[in-house]
Amino acid sequence: MDNTEAKYFHAIRILEDNCTGCTACVRVCPTEAIRVRDRKAVIDPNRCIDCGNCVATCQFHAIIPRSDSLELLHNFKYKVAIISSSYAGQFTEDISYGVAKQALYELGFDEVAEEAMVTNFMIRMIREYIRENRDKRPILSSNCPAVVRLIQVKYPSLLPNLFHQEAPMSILTRYLREKIAAERHLKDNELGIFLIVPCVAHVTAVHQPEGAYKHLQDGAFSIGMIYGKVREHLKKFQNNPMEVETFSKGLTWALSGVQAELVDCEDIRALSVNGIENVMDILSRVEDHYLDQYDYIVLRSCTNGCVGGCLNVENPFVAMSRIKKMIKEAPEQSFDEEPLSDLHDQGEFDVVPLTPRSILELDKDIKSAIQKMKKINEFLILLPGLNCSACGSPSCYALAEDIVQGRATIDDCVVLLKRHSHDEGAEDDSEE
Amino acid sequence: MAEYLNQNPLYQSAVETFFSDMPEAEVTLEFIVPEKDFNNAGKGSAEVKNLLKRLGVDSEILRRIAVASYEAEINVAAHSRGGKMVSNVYDELIHICFVDEGPGIGDIEQAMQPGFSTADDLVREMGFGAGLGLPNIKKNSDWMRIRSNAGDSTTLELIIFFA
Numbered sequence: 001m002d003n004t005e006a007k008y009f010h011a012i013r014i015l016e017d018n019c020t021g022c023t024a025c026v027r028v029c030p031t032e033a034i035r036v037r038d039r040k041a042v043i044d045p046n047r048c049i050d051c052g053n054c055v056a057t058c059q060f061h062a063i064i065p066r067s068d069s070l071e072l073l074h075n076f077k078y079k080v081a082i083i084s085s086s087y088a089g090q091f092t093e094d095i096s097y098g099v100a101k102q103a104l105y106e107l108g109f110d111e112v113a114e115e116a117m118v119t120n121f122m123i124r125m126i127r128e129y130i131r132e133n134r135d136k137r138p139i140l141s142s143n144c145p146a147v148v149r150l151i152q153v154k155y156p157s158l159l160p161n162l163f164h165q166e167a168p169m170s171i172l173t174r175y176l177r178e179k180i181a182a183e184r185h186l187k188d189n190e191l192g193i194f195l196i197v198p199c200v201a202h203v204t205a206v207h208q209p210e211g212a213y214k215h216l217q218d219g220a221f222s223i224g225m226i227y228g229k230v231r232e233h234l235k236k237f238q239n240n241p242m243e244v245e246t247f248s249k250g251l252t253w254a255l256s257g258v259q260a261e262l263v264d265c266e267d268i269r270a271l272s273v274n275g276i277e278n279v280m281d282i283l284s285r286v287e288d289h290y291l292d293q294y295d296y297i298v299l300r301s302c303t304n305g306c307v308g309g310c311l312n313v314e315n316p317f318v319a320m321s322r323i324k325k326m327i328k329e330a331p332e333q334s335f336d337e338e339p340l341s342d343l344h345d346q347g348e349f350d351v352v353p354l355t356p357r358s359i360l361e362l363d364k365d366i367k368s369a370i371q372k373m374k375k376i377n378e379f380l381i382l383l384p385g386l387n388c389s390a391c392g393s394p395s396c397y398a399l400a401e402d403i404v405q406g407r408a409t410i411d412d413c414v415v416l417l418k419r420h421s422h423d424e425g426a427e428d429d430s431e432e
Numbered sequence: 433m434a435e436y437l438n439q440n441p442l443y444q445s446a447v448e449t450f451f452s453d454m455p456e457a458e459v460t461l462e463f464i465v466p467e468k469d470f471n472n473a474g475k476g477s478a479e480v481k482n483l484l485k486r487l488g489v490d491s492e493i494l495r496r497i498a499v500a501s502y503e504a505e506i507n508v509a510a511h512s513r514g515g516k517m518v519s520n521v522y523d524e525l526i527h528i529c530f531v532d533e534g535p536g537i538g539d540i541e542q543a544m545q546p547g548f549s550t551a552d553d554l555v556r557e558m559g560f561g562a563g564l565g566l567p568n569i570k571k572n573s574d575w576m577r578i579r580s581n582a583g584d585s586t587t588l589e590l591i592i593f594f595a
Binding site: 156157284287288289290360361362363364365366367369370371373374377 | 458459478481483485486487488489491492494495498499502521523594
């Protein structure tokens with residue numbers, strides 16, 4: 001792979017012993033970040049956006065998400081969990097959200113906060129931002145870390161369009177850290193704040209805070225990893241439910257479509273897009289200014305939004321339907337947003353613009369890039385055009401590019417090799 | 433043969449030099465644009481945009497190329513009996529040529545008017561045919577030439593410089 005230094009943390013790792021070199025992951029990667037070389041998959045850290053497609057596709061458990069160990073909790077005196085809204089959709093309907101939330105305390109948390117608490121505040125903040133930034137259209141949501149990274153690597157001209165305010169989990173971390181430390185007289189290293197997340201992109205965001213995720217947490221646990229442990233405690237609380245406050249009305253945050261509907265109003269037209277292929281299609285049209293009629297576009301890498309995250313256990317459509325039911329049945333709740341508004345007014349949630357990380361350019365110099373493209377086209381004519389990935393590159397074009405960039409040779413093409421050996425065999429026959 | 437020409441005076445001499453030298457293209461992309469195939473119309477210009485991104489063309493110039501080529505490609509699909517799109521990349525510019533198989537443009541000056549459209553119901557149902565295609569191509573290109581005969585084929589060429 002590239003010799004460029006790996007600057008970026010990723011929450012995905014490959015278990016070489018399990019990898020069969022099947023190339024399934026190579027073909028589903030939206031940024032063509034994976035190659036199979038010497039029969040093992042390798043991820044280019046500069047290209048990977050942590051979308052999780054490869055994790056969901058690999059049948060051999062060779063690409064696994066990194067998740068912190070619950071042991072981490074022992075390092076802190078007071079432990080707080082902030083749960084992703086998609087968590088609520090992971091349980092069968094006989095288990096109330098309150099019970100599912102309560103079970104988390106049994107894992108060792110002293111306090112459980114919900115991303116959903118700040119949904120109303122977020123919607124207000126987003127609307128305000130859209131109205132204050134009339135010169136930029138459309139504004140693109142920055143909550144999904146995979147989408148933000150996708151924009152950095154493939155659509156860098158759209159970086160200024162991102163919503164330059166923090167994401168709910170980051171805002172809550174900022175707010176809770178100060179509040180709890182003061183209330184309980186805790187030192188910095190005594191208070192641990194952890195996220196319970198639905199996808200690898202969020203794990204990465206915790207370990208490499210950037211953009212909308214600027215406030216550092218102490219760890220990230222995947223929903224899938226804690227799910228089994230949570231279930232062990234559910235029965236106990238189901239028979240014996242306690243009064244647990246939940247913020248079901250705010251669970252809309254897990255559903256990209258509903259979030260867009262909430263932002264949409266008389267003077268704001270919002271569009272919801274989910275699924276990484278759809279997101280790429282839309283971003284390309286935004287680049288060409290074909291979607292300037294929209295004020296705000298909610299973009300989520302996974303199907304239906306965060307409920308589609310690859311670390312969830314439930315199907316994204318079933319999870320969405322359950323969450324919608326909870327929202328419908330939930331009583332109105334109040335969450336004191338004033339401290340958040342104060343922080344917002346002080347500019348605490350502002351985000352510095354992100355830098356581009358373009359991966360597409362063949363060369364810094366346009367003339368050299370054109371020469372490389374010319375060579376790529378010459379190789380493309382030689383290659384069979386089957387896009388079979390047997391060489392370990394996602395397509396014939398990608399192999400041609402890899403050859404020109406010195407990362408592969410034409411002998412990697414299995415089909416050509418077979419044809420050549422066949423031709424040679426035919427020649428031998430004629431000689432006989 | 434009717435001809436319509438529009439050019440940015442800044443590039444006039446560069447365009448003249450280009451046509452008198454007629455250098456060999458560094459990279460060429462060809463696309464067939466079938467009649468009324470709106471599922472695929474736009475793919476040619478998407479490929480061109482992808483190619484130019486890899487070359488590191490400035491994003492604002494890239495947008496102009498993407499819009500001009502997309503509009504022209506849609507025009508071929510919407511108004512002609514089908515045609516092809518040939519994009520030639522040179523060191524400093526891109527030249528894209530659209531040739532169709534008729535039926536030609538009756539009055540080019542009129543066709544250039546924003547809002548003027550001859551699009552049929554099918555095209556309008558697909559969300560095209562607002563009469564902004566040609567004006568958009570004109571606006572976004574550094575040089576543009578249409579040659580057409582009513583009843584015969586139309587050739588639209590455009591040039592956009594990379595800097």
